[in-house]
Amino acid sequence: MRTWKFGDNIDTDAIIPGRYLVIYDPRTLASHAFEGTRNEFAAEVSEGDVIVAGRNFGCGSSREHAPLALSGAGIRFIIARSFARIFYRNAINVGLLPIVCSDADRIPDGSPLSVNPKEGYIECGGIQYPIEPVPAFLQEIVDAGGLVEYARSLPEVKTCTGSQ
Amino acid sequence: MAATLVEKIFSRRCGHPVRAGDVIMAPVDCAMIHDITGPLAVQKFREMGGKRVFDPEKIVLLFDHQIPADSLPAAENHVFMRRFAVEQNIHNLDIKEGICHQVVMERGRAGPGEIVVGADSHTCMYGAAGAFSTGIGSTDMGFVLKFGALYFRVPTTIRLEIEGAFCPRVGPKDLILAIAGEIGADGANYQALEFAGGTIETMDMAGRMTCCNMAVEMGAKAGIVPPDGITWEYLRARRQVNPFTLSSDRDAEFTSVHRFDAERLSPKVAVPHNVDQVVDVEKVAGTSIDQVFIGSCTNGRFEDLREAAEVLGNRSFHASVRVLVIPASRLEYLKALRAGLIEQFVAAGALVEAPCCGPCMGGAFGLLAPGEVSLSTSNRNFRGRQGSAESLVYLCSPATAAASAIRGEITDPREV
Numbered sequence: 001m002r003t004w005k006f007g008d009n010i011d012t013d014a015i016i017p018g019r020y021l022v023i024y025d026p027r028t029l030a031s032h033a034f035e036g037t038r039n040e041f042a043a044e045v046s047e048g049d050v051i052v053a054g055r056n057f058g059c060g061s062s063r064e065h066a067p068l069a070l071s072g073a074g075i076r077f078i079i080a081r082s083f084a085r086i087f088y089r090n091a092i093n094v095g096l097l098p099i100v101c102s103d104a105d106r107i108p109d110g111s112p113l114s115v116n117p118k119e120g121y122i123e124c125g126g127i128q129y130p131i132e133p134v135p136a137f138l139q140e141i142v143d144a145g146g147l148v149e150y151a152r153s154l155p156e157v158k159t160c161t162g163s164q
Numbered sequence: 165m166a167a168t169l170v171e172k173i174f175s176r177r178c179g180h181p182v183r184a185g186d187v188i189m190a191p192v193d194c195a196m197i198h199d200i201t202g203p204l205a206v207q208k209f210r211e212m213g214g215k216r217v218f219d220p221e222k223i224v225l226l227f228d229h230q231i232p233a234d235s236l237p238a239a240e241n242h243v244f245m246r247r248f249a250v251e252q253n254i255h256n257l258d259i260k261e262g263i264c265h266q267v268v269m270e271r272g273r274a275g276p277g278e279i280v281v282g283a284d285s286h287t288c289m290y291g292a293a294g295a296f297s298t299g300i301g302s303t304d305m306g307f308v309l310k311f312g313a314l315y316f317r318v319p320t321t322i323r324l325e326i327e328g329a330f331c332p333r334v335g336p337k338d339l340i341l342a343i344a345g346e347i348g349a350d351g352a353n354y355q356a357l358e359f360a361g362g363t364i365e366t367m368d369m370a371g372r373m374t375c376c377n378m379a380v381e382m383g384a385k386a387g388i389v390p391p392d393g394i395t396w397e398y399l400r401a402r403r404q405v406n407p408f409t410l411s412s413d414r415d416a417e418f419t420s421v422h423r424f425d426a427e428r429l430s431p432k433v434a435v436p437h438n439v440d441q442v443v444d445v446e447k448v449a450g451t452s453i454d455q456v457f458i459g460s461c462t463n464g465r466f467e468d469l470r471e472a473a474e475v476l477g478n479r480s481f482h483a484s485v486r487v488l489v490i491p492a493s494r495l496e497y498l499k500a501l502r503a504g505l506i507e508q509f510v511a512a513g514a515l516v517e518a519p520c521c522g523p524c525m526g527g528a529f530g531l532l533a534p535g536e537v538s539l540s541t542s543n544r545n546f547r548g549r550q551g552s553a554e555s556l557v558y559l560c561s562p563a564t565a566a567a568s569a570i571r572g573e574i575t576d577p578r579e580v
Contacts, residue, residue: 009349009350009438011544011546013526013544013546013547013548013549014546014547014548017526017527017548017553018525018526018527018549019526019527019531020527021200021229021525021527022200022230022235022237022238022241022527023237024203024204024207035553036547036548036552036553036554037547037548037553055350056349056350056353056383059349059350059383060285060380060544060546061284061285061525061544062201062283062284062285062299062300062301063200063201063301064201064204064301064302064303065204067301082350082353084350084353084383085353085354085383085385086285086299086300086301089300089301089304090301090302090303090304093301093303093304094303135187135317136187137187137315137317146303147208147212147303147304147306147307148208148211148212148303148306151212151213151306151307151310151311152211152212152213154311156311157189157311157313158189159178159189159190159191159313160177160178160179160180160182160188160189160190160191
């Protein structure tokens with residue numbers, strides 16, 4: 001288990017280039033993840049690795065192929081200073097956990113890291129970094145394992161009843 | 165209590181007042197799916213136990229990213245979506261009409277006060293029609309197809325007030341690039357961008373679409389223009405309308421208000437590899453280019469083609485540049501044909517392609533080799549966006565694209 005460190009504004013074209021959007025299988029998509037921008041990722045990533053990035057991770061296209069490619073590569077957690085809106089929601093919907101951590105820049109590349117979402121921190125190199133909780137309305141989807149599983153449990157939805 | 169335009173839209177559709185920050189399950193008035201994100205949305209709809217879509221009349225289905233099918237997998241995806249359309253009794257526009265966002269607008273499928281979603285990030289363009297419209301992923305779209313509703317966190321709003329008239333050969337694309345440069349690539353994350361002021365009030369629908377289209381490049385959930393006479397007139401030709409007033413209250417709460425002077429704007433270029441890396445055209449003038457793309461949902465309308473054609477005149481494009489002109493839709497193509505613009509472009513040496521996304525998403529034709537440089541009227545210049553990760557994409561207006569295509573290098577359109 002290691003961290004893969006990225007900078008700010010990592011867009012979904014970088015995560016999975018447009019020419020692979022005809023593919024929907026997560027494992028096949030994973031073989032092209034970060035192709036052209038970080039070629040060693042697809043070859044070396046292993047189950048349980050964690051992505052750590054700066055601001056605005058996943059900006060750009062709404063392509064769900066991006067979180068699927070990361071999920072297919074065995075990634076379960078993405079830690080960033082902030083996430084682009086559509087990617088954040090797509091990640092949760094497909095069962096990945098995007099974690100907002102204002103100290104993400106301090107976490108080095110290639111280091112072991114433990115994630116404790118329930119306890120509210122991540123640990124790397126003996127240092128604990130606080131993380132932000134997932135918004136309450138999305139936590140239910142996280143707990144279900146994704147939006148498909150969540151939706152299956154709903155017989156119907158009542159519109160405009162979820163005001164908080 | 166004072167409310168923003170976006171808060172009013174959600175309040176109106178929900179039947180009770182909602183505020184920014186509220187999380188609501190709101191009904192969806194129109195949902196758009198295309199060939200790239202549609203197949204996965206259908207798969208998720210089925211995995212959710214979906215049998216019949218919520219309302220086939222409220223779904224816009226078409227293919228625009230990889231058309232005509234440019235590979236066997238693309239052809240198979242098209243067949244998959246065609247079967248779904250037949251099975252669900254959804255009218256399928258197939259490959260025939262053009263780019264999804266232009267087609268939704270020109271068919272009047274988005275209107276003031278409505279909530280529209282699309283499985284494509286540039287869905288925020290329909291804010292030009294006074295709708296709250298936002299891009300969503302395929303799984304969210306699967307949910308919408310099944311339930312006809314979706315969770316929304318009502319966004320806060322950043323207000324942009326733009327005053328003044330554009331100088332010759334400066335226009336809406338230069339304005340939105342200038343705004344992106346100031347707000348930044350994530351400066352409007354999770355928020356709505358409201359466009360207001362005299363410049364917007366006199367701007368045509370094509371220009372408003374260009375502005376709203378790029379709201380997502382600042383992270384915005386939606387771009388929106390308060391509906392006015394221009395909006396209602398546009399819609400009247402496309403659907404039944406009952407004009408009403410919808411705008412932010414004077415004392416509504418905005419996250420911030422930014423003011424721009426259109427008169428002082430010069431032509432802008434976004435340089436590789438981020439949309440907020442915006443400079444005056446003089447700064448990059450002389451940069452050699454291999455390909456010029458005039459088109460996309462941002463700048464593929466008749467008005468954009470006319471702007472490029474006016475700069476071109478009866479000249480030819482530079483011999484070393486490949487010029488691709490792609491109208492945003494079949495109807496825009498027809499307008500350009502009838503006005504003689506297509507003949508003008510072809511005579512000047514351009515390749516005019518049938519309406520589609522073209523090179524913008526880097527998945528179909530017009531790809532760039534390593535080291536090549538593209539100047540494009542589209543919306544994204546991310547590394548590898550139009551082909552090789554070793555290529556470069558610059559973004560500009562149709563006028564700057566045409567001027568540069570004549571000279572073979574990035575050129576100030578006021579100089580040609």
